[in-house]
Amino acid sequence: MPGYKINVIKKPILAVRESAFFFEGSNHIVNAGIKIMSGIAQGYLANDNRPVKLSIKNIVVGYLDKQSGHTLVAVDKVSLDIREGEFVTIVGLSGCGKSTFLNAIAGLVKHQHGEIRVNNRIVNGPGTDRAVVFQKASLLPWRKVGRNITYGLELSGMKLAEAREKASYYVNLIRLNGFENHYPHQLSGGMQQRVNLARALACDPEVLLLDEPFAALDAITRELMQNELLELCEKVGKTVVMVTHQIDEAVLLSDRVIIFSARPAYVLDDISIPIPRPRKGHIKDSEEFRELMSKIWRVIEGNANIGGGI
């Protein structure tokens, strides 16, 4: 791999060794400043016969650090298979590279190695088969809500009338009807984020990418939005990849929770959430829920202590 100049930190490798039973073929080669690590997260649903919607193989994302002039690795050989209709959440320490990973799937960040496939087609760059919901609603302030929801469709070249019609289903589903003629500044943060979500869903993407979608909201709104997203996803059955810091959010919404290591990110663990669907927000009070949360937390905490990645 040319162009790699990575300062090897020994500690994370220890962490990998400790949790090596989660990996298939964890081959760490430390050689001449080049570190290659691999963790293939298969999930525990090996007998799942749904087709693989999103397949990520050994992707490496690095970027040039302007201060040191070195290439830093943000995502290190991550592989992940996500099946149709699955809701997969990635959790990890802040700055671990999970958002970079999501951006790579979205095609906004180039990966230097490996491949990303949606429906078995290699993707390189942004496309209409994926839609992203970012932490910030980032609505076009001069467009009314209706035209913000159709924005993604308009960009894909659809006529406005057709886009309106296609979007109207999601406008109703996300209960935004009646707000089409409001400007974004007239809406609360939670409402703006719902418009953001509707904009993504209106494009009817193969894979929906959520990048800490509720992180900027207050605690109460966040809880409400989680419940709403839960209901929504169970209704539309989209394949979703979400990045979050909230472990409870991850457990509530996901079929699988992927835990990323401290930077450079590799898969520490892949935990399936066997809580049956449809779920309701109150499952957060259950014993099973708490156990899953602490299980995830232990993995993150162990990695943070060893890796010193905070």
Place this chain on the structure above:
Amino acid sequence: MRHVTVFPKSTVAKREKILNLLLGSSVIVLFLAVWELLFQFKLVNPLFISAPSRVILAEIAMIEDGTLLKNLSVSAKEFLLGYGAAVLVGFPFGIILGWFKLVRGSFGPFIAALQATPRVALMPLFIIWFGLGITSKIVVVLMSAIFPLIVNLRVAMTTIDADLVHVARAYGASRWQIFHSIAFPTSLPFLMTGLRLAAGRGLLGVIVAEVFGGAEGIGYMIQYAGSTFQTDKVFAGVLVVAVTGITLDFSLDRLGRHFDRWRGEVPVH
């Protein structure tokens, strides 16, 4: 959750507005009264200061004999042609300058140098090049009005919200789509500010150019009246220019607010 409360303008704010209007107009009235009294009681040589009443009379006389309309239409023509050309060139050029790094790098210093040069100082050259007629005045207006437009639109392009561009890119937007769906709407408020500034500069340009050298127009009329000691005519000309300037600025401000509706309540400056 189903409706949005829009707070009405509070009566306090309304009262304050009325008070300001009263205070502002009373200062003007006071000024005019003092001026008139200075003239009526011959406290200052009437030849120097004229009086509001005489200015109005001169204004009426000029309207009646047609000189005002004739000169005003010449000035208006010069202004509109120069201003129009400035908008047609300055708007796209400012956007291009801000949008393309290479263009900014190559033309930036040249524009900055031109902008720093007082255009009026180039007036003798414009007269040599374009003659004493209307063309040299149009060029002065163009050169005066174009820079606020270029500068404002260049700045507009640098204030584009990076998050919006990020979202657009995530939806697969092309550079052109990003331009017309994000950059262009971003530029509109800046265009409006640019238009207002440019109108002021352009008006100044047309008057100075006519004072400098010409045989018609409001500027010429003012200059001619001054050199023949007709102070009331000078003031009458200045009044026309002032009223034009205020009207222009007010209408452009109104137009700007129309395009700014999406910002919500626009603070009153």
